[in-house]
Amino acid sequence: MSRTTTRRSLSAAAAAERGQGGSSIDRQRRKLLVPFVGPAFIVYTLLFIIPAIGAAWISLHEWAGSGPMKFVGVKNYIRVFQDDLFMKSFGNTLLLLFVVGAAIFILAFAMTLVLRDMAGKKIVRNVIFFPHLINALVFGVLAGFIFNPGGMVNTLLKPFGVTEPPAWLAQDNIFPLIMATLVATTTGYFTTILMAGVDRIPPYYYEDCALAGANAWQRLRYVILPLTWDVFGTCAVLWTISSVKIFEIIWVFGGSSGAGIPPTQSWTTAVYTYVTAFSGQSTPAYGAATASAIISLALVSVLVVFLRRAMRRDAVEF
Numbered sequence: 185m186s187r188t189t190t191r192r193s194l195s196a197a198a199a200a201e202r203g204q205g206g207s208s209i210d211r212q213r214r215k216l217l218v219p220f221v222g223p224a225f226i227v228y229t230l231l232f233i234i235p236a237i238g239a240a241w242i243s244l245h246e247w248a249g250s251g252p253m254k255f256v257g258v259k260n261y262i263r264v265f266q267d268d269l270f271m272k273s274f275g276n277t278l279l280l281l282f283v284v285g286a287a288i289f290i291l292a293f294a295m296t297l298v299l300r301d302m303a304g305k306k307i308v309r310n311v312i313f314f315p316h317l318i319n320a321l322v323f324g325v326l327a328g329f330i331f332n333p334g335g336m337v338n339t340l341l342k343p344f345g346v347t348e349p350p351a352w353l354a355q356d357n358i359f360p361l362i363m364a365t366l367v368a369t370t371t372g373y374f375t376t377i378l379m380a381g382v383d384r385i386p387p388y389y390y391e392d393c394a395l396a397g398a399n400a401w402q403r404l405r406y407v408i409l410p411l412t413w414d415v416f417g418t419c420a421v422l423w424t425i426s427s428v429k430i431f432e433i434i435w436v437f438g439g440s441s442g443a444g445i446p447p448t449q450s451w452t453t454a455v456y457t458y459v460t461a462f463s464g465q466s467t468p469a470y471g472a473a474t475a476s477a478i479i480s481l482a483l484v485s486v487l488v489v490f491l492r493r494a495m496r497r498d499a500v501e502f
Contacts, residue, residue: 236481243474249461260475269448270476273456276359277480280366280452281427281487287367288423289416292374296382297404299375309379312372320369324436327365359450362437366430374419381415382408417495424487428480429454453480 243260245253264270295312299305315323330336351357385407393403431454434446446455453476461473 239474240478243471243478245471247470249470256471260471261479263472264475264479269451270453270456272448273451273453274479276450277428277452277454277483279359280363280430281424284363284366284370285420285423285427288371288374289419291367291371292378292419295371295375296378297408299379300382305379309376313376314372315369316373316376318369320430320433321436323365323369324433327361327433327437331361356449358437358447362434362450365433365437369433374423377419378412378415381412385411413495417491420491420495421488424491425484428452428484431455431458453477 242253244255244257246256246260247253299308302308328335389407389411390403393407398406430452434450434452434455435458437446437450445459451459457473457476457480460469460476
């Protein structure tokens with residue numbers, strides 16, 4: 185029997201098997217779908233889908249957290265977008281997302297390239313990853329102590345003749361300090377992820393580059409970036425989700441100025457949502473707060489879909 189006849193026979197057998205409900209492997213997979221995926225889907229539905237639907241319903245009402253709910257439709261969303269404080273908070277969230285994100289990824293990738301061939305890079309990797317293990321509240325408290333009027337920075341400036349040190353925690357200065365703190369405490373985490381992506385590249389790619397006479401830029405452009413592009417995409421999605429949820433460090437850092445609630449110049453949508461719902465006013469506005477949270481969720485969803493599509497490339501197997 186010729187190879188062509190054999191292929192035709194196998195194709196016909198496979199087609200017949202699919203017509204009978206799929207291959208035995210497919211049938212086994214479908215049988216395992218319910219016991220393995222079912223519990224996870226139930227938990228996901230209970231912890232995310234149902235609360236998300238409930239939040240969307242609350243955002244269409246005026247509600248103080250107890251008592252009757254008054255249906256107002258999209259008025260809460262209109263109210264939020266007409267609030268200058270929300271627009272300022274939304275702008276700060278975008279600054280964290282894009283400006284801080286760009287600084288983190290530039291520094292993380294530069295550190296990855298520097299540490300790639302360094303002796304003892306495993307020790308350095310553990311050291312730079314360590315800040316990620318510390319709660320953001322700790323960094324907020326430490327930063328507040330460092331930059332308060334009698335803190336370490338102003339104390340170090342006195343020997344240099346700075347008799348009137350800057351008010352680091354003032355309204356106009358606090359958000360840039362928060363941005364710098366986030367860069368300092370988050371860069372190591374993404375450096376560790378990028379280093380893992382670079383380390384998985386087989387050595388023979390670099391050997392081929394050396395034989396071809398490729399310089400450092402060509403090795404970066406044609407080997408390192410293409411083979412770690414999926415890692416960059418994952419990091420971009422992780423930062424997009426994390427940046428919109430940043431709350432603790434802002435609340436503690438801003439509260440260290442003595443006002444309790446952070447200065448409005450440092451608010452993000454997460455802080456705005458919390459203050460609107462639980463603090464800063466006599467009657468909590470859960471409807472408006474939930475509308476703010478829904479807007480943040482929509483922002484994250486749109487950006488994640490955009491990033492996944494924009495950074496999509498053919499998979500490179502090695």
